[in-house]
Structure formats: structure tokens, C-alpha cells
């Protein structure tokens with residue numbers, strides 16, 4: 001439908017509260033008075049697009065079991081921030097491929113088990129994060145298709161479609177070196193497409209982090225990355241989502257948050273690990289303390305990677 005002239009309606013306090021409450025309970029997104037102008041403007045466009053005439057009727061539409069789900073997904077797309085780029089917070093991704101993954105592999109071997117290291121990029125936006133992990137893993141001498149299983153999820157279907165297409169604009173490459181860019185991306189007609197080799201390494205899934213039933217269908221993980229996502233949630237939702245990650249992580253598994261995020265006042269179930277390249281959270285294994293063999297294994301893993309690689 002053509003939008004034409006903007007709809008001249010004002011959101012009442014009650015309508016604002018009802019819509020924010022629905023967004024919070026269904027997808028964890030938190031909007032307060034400071035974001036009222038933004039919410040009102042964007043919801044007004046959806047009211048107009050759906051031709052329902054008022055915010056009240058639109059709220060009713062969102063609660064509809066059939067059409068409501070699809071409309072909520074569209075509304076979320078207009079309200080969420082999908083900002084991301086390749087190799088964002090590189091120190092942390094380096095810690096993942098050079099310290100965490102080797103430690104998990106070594107710990108597995110010590111326990112006599114095998115299988116790929118499972119990694120979940122939760123809130124992956126348009127896919128730059130999981131593709132960066134696959135590229136860095138290859139650079140570190142791993143074979144992501146065999147050594148890793150990378151899952152990437154987001155609530156927005158629009159960004160997931162972009163992830164799967166794997167075609168990116170210039171702004172996604174602001175932190176990408178020319179060497180990595182020419183190795184893992186193909187340039188054609190002014191567009192940059194991620195190589196098939198990288199695309200094969202990542203499984204994209206549509207997932208709302210509030211949907212515990214669907215999350216239960218995912219297996220347990222060695223590493224969860226949830227970077228620059230929980231900043232948009234209120235305290236109650238942050239606690240709930242972090243609790244879910246704790247359940248999904250194997251004992252000894254790692255949780256990587258964005259650099260502006262921490263677990264202070266949210267959870268005490270994780271311990272902070274000082275790695276060479278970054279600080280990360282870890283779900284302790286039962287009965288483990290700071291003097292336990294894990295620390296020796298971690299140091300041994302890092303030393304081995306450095307030996308294998310030789311002097312830089």
C-alpha cells in the first residue's frame with residue numbers, strides 16, 4: 001500500500017504502555033519515555049500500512065494469533081538496531097579462535113570425546129559476526145566445516161534473509177583488511193559476496209531469544225556469543241536470557257558479550273576469565289575452582305597454538 005500523507009494520530013499514554021508491554025513480553029525489547037517519539041513514529045507507519053486506523057486497533061492486530069505474528073516481526077524490524085560489521089571487536093574474536101576453541105578441543109581430547117566445537121551467534125543480525133568467526137578460524141588453521149558447528153540466529157527475518165544471501169555493502173568492511181577481503185569475498189558489479197566456502201560453515205535460524213521452547217530444540221553449546229543485543233533489554237529480560245544461555249552452555253562453556261555489556265547485577269553463575277586477548281565469561285564445570293586443571297589446559301592450548309604457528 002502506498003503510504004501517502006503521514007497519519008495524523010497521537011499515541012495516548014495507555015496505547016504507548018500497551019504496545020511497549022507487548023514488545024517487552026514477546027521479544028524482550030525495552031522502550032521507555034525517551035524512545036516514545038521513535039516508537040510512535042514507527043508504529044504510526046505500521047498503522048497506516050495495515051490501514052487499521054488507530055493504535056488501539058493495531059495493538060489488537062498484533063495480538064491476533066494468525067496475522068499478529070507476522071506483523072510483530074515486521075514491527076520489530078522497524079524498531080531494532082541491526083548495526084554490525086565484519087571482525088567487530090576483533091580482540092574477542094581472536095580470543096575465540098586462538099584460545100577458546102583450542103582449549104575446548106584439548107579438553108575434549110583429555111576426556112576422550114570428539115565432535116565439532118559448537119558455537120552460537122545469538123542476535124547475529126545480517127551475518128557479519130558468524131562469517132567473521134568462520135574466516136578467522138580458517139586463518140588459524142582450523143577447518144570450520146569439520147572442527148566447528150556455527151549456528152547463527154536473529155529475531156528479524158529481514159536480516160536473516162540478508163545473512164543467507166551473503167551480499168554486503170561497503171560499510172560492513174570498515175574493519176576488514178584488504179587481505180581478508182580478497183580472500184573471503186568475491187566482488188562483482190560493485191557488490192561483495194561472501195565466498196561459498198564461508199557460507200557453508202554457518203547455519204542460520206530464525207529465533208526469538210524469549211522463545212525458550214524453540215531454544216530447547218537447539219543442542220548444548222561450547223560457546224555462545226551474544227554481543228550488542230542485551231543492551232536493548234530491560235533487567236528482567238537480561239536475567240532471563242542469560243539464564244537461558246547458562247542452561248544451553250555445556251559445563252566449562254564460554255559466554256561472549258559485547259564490550260559495553262557485562263553480567264554485573266544480572267548473574268553470578270559465570271566466572272570471568274582473563275584470556276590473553278580478552279576477558280570472557282565461562283560457565284564453571286561442576287566442582288571446578290581457579291586452581292583446577294582447566295587453567296593448565298588453557299595455557300597448554302595457547303602455548304600449542306603459538307608453537308604450531310611459529311614466530312610472527
Ligand SMILES: C[S@@+](CC[C@H](N)C(=O)[O-])C[C@H]1O[C@@H](n2cnc3c(N)ncnc32)[C@H](O)[C@@H]1O
Nearest residue numbers: 027082083084123125154155156208209227228
Ligand atoms: C546490534 S545487532 C548485533 C549484531 C552482532 N551481534 C554484533 O555485535 O555486531 C542486535 C541484533 O539483535 C537482534 N535481536 C533483538 N532482540 C532479539 C530477540 N529477542 N531475539 C533475537 N534477536 C534479537 C536484532 O534483530 C539485531 O539484529
